[in-house]
Amino acid sequence: MTATVAEPTGARARQTYYWRVRNARTRQSPGSAGQAWHIQPGHPGGAYSDLGHELDPPEHHAPTLLSRSRPTGRRGDEQEFRGGCLACEWEGPVHSGNGFGDGDNEAVEDAHDHCFPGWRALPPITTVEDRWAVPRSRSRWAQLTSQYPAGWIDQGAPVVAWRRYRREAHAPPYTGRPRYELRVTRPPIDRGRRPTDQGALF
Numbered sequence: 001m002t003a004t005v006a007e008p009t010g011a012r013a014r015q016t017y018y019w020r021v022r023n024a025r026t027r028q029s030p031g032s033a034g035q036a037w038h039i040q041p042g043h044p045g046g047a048y049s050d051l052g053h054e055l056d057p058p059e060h061h062a063p064t065l066l067s068r069s070r071p072t073g074r075r076g077d078e079q080e081f082r083g084g085c086l087a088c089e090w091e092g093p094v095h096s097g098n099g100f101g102d103g104d105n106e107a108v109e110d111a112h113d114h115c116f117p118g119w120r121a122l123p124p125i126t127t128v129e130d131r132w133a134v135p136r137s138r139s140r141w142a143q144l145t146s147q148y149p150a151g152w153i154d155q156g157a158p159v160v161a162w163r164r165y166r167r168e169a170h171a172p173p174y175t176g177r178p179r180y181e182l183r184v185t186r187p188p189i190d191r192g193r194r195p196t197d198q199g200a201l202f
């Protein structure tokens, strides 16, 4: 029973504990490490992250994603996710899902609610092409980020983009872009307008 093991809390402490289990530094089986909460590989502070591995916590709240697997017996392992923060011990509620935008998305959003409250009101990128084009255009990037609260961009505030399909997974930070790209639901189209009028809405 994993419940009898006192795991530390907080993304950084959990990640350290996870590696201690994996490296046989605890009484737990190294093979069971995946059942301990740890930072999802590819997310900030995780086993692989383009952002590197800073040993010192950032001076501001910084979102990341924690995961673990739970043996269910009948159907193999179940994955669980929760948001984490690299600067404090905050952890979000647990979400189950397959990890492809299911469970992981909710957890990443919780982490952003903790680090950047109000992020859902940030101006969205509305086309797939602009996900690439806007950050590469000095003027368009300046125009977008001028609508962000002061200091947020330097602290890794997310880019918000309309999703292409249901449960499109949020993208973790990568080299050259030290922030999440969060894929959100496109607001419902006003049925009173014809499709040709949509451009005028924005």
Ligand SMILES: [Zn+2]
Pocket: 060, 061, 062, 085, 086, 087, 088, 089, 090, 114
């Ligand atoms: Zn925090």
